[in-house]
Amino acid sequence: MTEDDALRAANTAYYDAFAARDAAAMARIWAEADVACVHPGWPPLFGREAVLASYREIFRNPQQADVERGAETLLCTGDEGRVVCVEKVGEAVLVATNWFRRAGGSWRLVHHQASPLSVAAATTTLH
Amino acid sequence: MTEDDALRAANTAYYDAFAARDAAAMARIWAEADVACVHPGWPPLFGREAVLASYREIFRNPQQADVERGAETLLCTGDEGRVVCVEKVGEAVLVATNWFRRAGGSWRLVHHQASPLSVAAATTTLH
Numbered sequence: 294m295t296e297d298d299a300l301r302a303a304n305t306a307y308y309d310a311f312a313a314r315d316a317a318a319m320a321r322i323w324a325e326a327d328v329a330c331v332h333p334g335w336p337p338l339f340g341r342e343a344v345l346a347s348y349r350e351i352f353r354n355p356q357q358a359d360v361e362r363g364a365e366t367l368l369c370t371g372d373e374g375r376v377v378c379v380e381k382v383g384e385a386v387l388v389a390t391n392w393f394r395r396a397g398g399s400w401r402l403v404h405h406q407a408s409p410l411s412v413a414a415a416t417t418t419l420h
Numbered sequence: 421m422t423e424d425d426a427l428r429a430a431n432t433a434y435y436d437a438f439a440a441r442d443a444a445a446m447a448r449i450w451a452e453a454d455v456a457c458v459h460p461g462w463p464p465l466f467g468r469e470a471v472l473a474s475y476r477e478i479f480r481n482p483q484q485a486d487v488e489r490g491a492e493t494l495l496c497t498g499d500e501g502r503v504v505c506v507e508k509v510g511e512a513v514l515v516a517t518n519w520f521r522r523a524g525g526s527w528r529l530v531h532h533q534a535s536p537l538s539v540a541a542a543t544t545t546l547h
Binding site: 327329331333334335336337339366368370373375377388390392394404406407408409410411 | 460464
């Protein structure tokens with residue numbers, strides 16, 4: 294498995310955990326320390342406990358739409374790896390950055406930020 | 421100067437360059453390679469040339485509001501440093517992540533992403 298394959302697999306694991314509403318898997322994906330998360334519209338969250346609690350809250354929400362991702366771009370430098378991708382969440386189209394750090398041979402998530410695309414940009418980006 | 425001071429100064433330099441509409445300063449702030457930028461509502465930009473061109477476009481726009489920042493949180497791990505902060509841009513309130521990488525003793529920007537806060541979250545975050 295190349296470096297990019299491993300990073301892409303880590304990103305896939307994130308979206309698989311989300312799709313399965315699997316808080317335990319999400320806890321394995323996020324790093325132990327130095328984490329931050331900006332959900333769309335939310336104030337920033339810092340620290341593993343706050344971040345994992347936010348996913349538990351999201352997973353409990355019966356109105357939460359599924360997330361479909363696409364258009365992944367990988368940027369990998371040493372033990373830092375970013376995946377920038379597009380998320381479709383219900384009617385919304387977001388740009389997400391998932392920033393992973395490699396430790397002990399595995400990529401763990403240290404930063405997630407998802408921002409809405411403007412309607413015009415979403416149309417251009419997706420078509 | 422502590423590590424945090426140097427990182428904070430790099431973040432200040434970014435907002436100073438923005439306030440001065442100084443494209444040359446912005447070019448010094450961004451790293452040479454491995455850069456990505458997500459302006460609010462925009463599709464992601466990759467590569468130094470595309471990112472710097474976007475700032476020249478923003479700086480040329482006479483309607484561009486000034487950016488006032490606050491509530492900085494620093495996360496520093498080795499040669500990677502994040503500043504998560506709040507931006508007020510006209511009526512909008514954004515959460516911005518500025519991710520710097522240290523090379524040759526100086527912090528250079530490798531990632532910027534700004535996402536709008538919801539109105540409810542903006543009210544809570546700022547008051």
